[in-house]
Amino acid sequence: MSRDSYNISIVVIGYNTLSTLANTINSINRLKVSNHNVEVIYIDDGSTDGSYEYFESSKLIFKKRYFGFKDNRGRVAARSKAIEMASGDWLLFLNSNITVNPNMIIEYTKSISSCAGMAFSGCINYNSEDSVFAKYLNHVKRGIKKYKNNEIINYQNFLFSNCMVKKSTMHAIPFNASLRYYGGEELDWAYRFNNKFPNMMHACRLAIGVRNNHPNFRNHLKKMVEFGATNFSLLDPQLQIDVIKYKFLLNNNIIFRIIFALLYILSKILYKLPGIGIYIVKIGLLSSVLRGFYQKNN
Numbered sequence: 001m002s003r004d005s006y007n008i009s010i011v012v013i014g015y016n017t018l019s020t021l022a023n024t025i026n027s028i029n030r031l032k033v034s035n036h037n038v039e040v041i042y043i044d045d046g047s048t049d050g051s052y053e054y055f056e057s058s059k060l061i062f063k064k065r066y067f068g069f070k071d072n073r074g075r076v077a078a079r080s081k082a083i084e085m086a087s088g089d090w091l092l093f094l095n096s097n098i099t100v101n102p103n104m105i106i107e108y109t110k111s112i113s114s115c116a117g118m119a120f121s122g123c124i125n126y127n128s129e130d131s132v133f134a135k136y137l138n139h140v141k142r143g144i145k146k147y148k149n150n151e152i153i154n155y156q157n158f159l160f161s162n163c164m165v166k167k168s169t170m171h172a173i174p175f176n177a178s179l180r181y182y183g184g185e186e187l188d189w190a191y192r193f194n195n196k197f198p199n200m201m202h203a204c205r206l207a208i209g210v211r212n213n214h215p216n217f218r219n220h221l222k223k224m225v226e227f228g229a230t231n232f233s234l235l236d237p238q239l240q241i242d243v244i245k246y247k248f249l250l251n252n253n254i255i256f257r258i259i260f261a262l263l264y265i266l267s268k269i270l271y272k273l274p275g276i277g278i279y280i281v282k283i284g285l286l287s288s289v290l291r292g293f294y295q296k297n298n
Helices: 018-029 051-057 075-085 104-114 131-137 167-172 185-196 217-229 237-244 254-270 277-296
Strands: 007-014 037-044 063-068 090-095 098-100 119-126 162-166 201-211
Touching: 007 018, 007 075, 018 051, 018 098, 037 051, 037 075, 051 063, 063 075, 075 090, 075 167, 090 098, 090 104, 090 167, 104 119, 104 162, 104 201, 131 217, 131 277, 162 167, 162 201, 185 201, 185 237, 217 254, 217 277, 237 277, 254 277
Parallel strands: 007 037, 007 090, 037 063, 119 201
Antiparallel strands: 090 162, 098 201, 119 162
């Protein structure tokens, strides 16, 4: 284990996640930190369920700081506020529905000491009442799980629900404030990061978090439709193509609208079919983004 000491700000953002916030706080209190200096910053994005008040009254083993917006402003605003408040040289980003492995910080700092990277993404295991969708989300060839520890990763696999980023890079590459709605803000940042700092984004496979109460497949598709109708159109044109894979699908015509409207509906009905369910899930995710995009640009 490295003997290097790091100043780390754990950044937790949340919006109406009182049901999971207690587990997040309890898991943070179990973190092993060695000789590192750690603080916890919580940004509440206009919750109405008492989340902010719960964190305010909670006991943490680390110094804590917190701020609450009066209304919901989105993840970009919440994370940007946290960066402004953070004193650490490294930022550990989490969501308030994530529980962390006790060794998370130790594993991240070992990777930081071993690589020349500036951004590290950990593994996420997903809990959901929808076992079929959870199986897809937890597939061994998906996300950070398909990489070796400390391996350079594709920017599309970088997730802010469990990552460690050098604070100076957040000043060099701020979040895109125009991305107000659901989805794409992580992709947009990671895309721009990768363009400015190629090969500086690494996997930290042993920094493990659990995403609790993940929406079922059908509810997740609704969020992806929202992404397609809002933030997707604001992304760089090349990034849009990276998301949907085929540029010609951005041609908004009646044939494509009908095809992907049908695929969207069929995927919700058929995704539990044994053997082919994983492919139907992928079709459903693509069709939901395009459904929103076509509706916005119709």
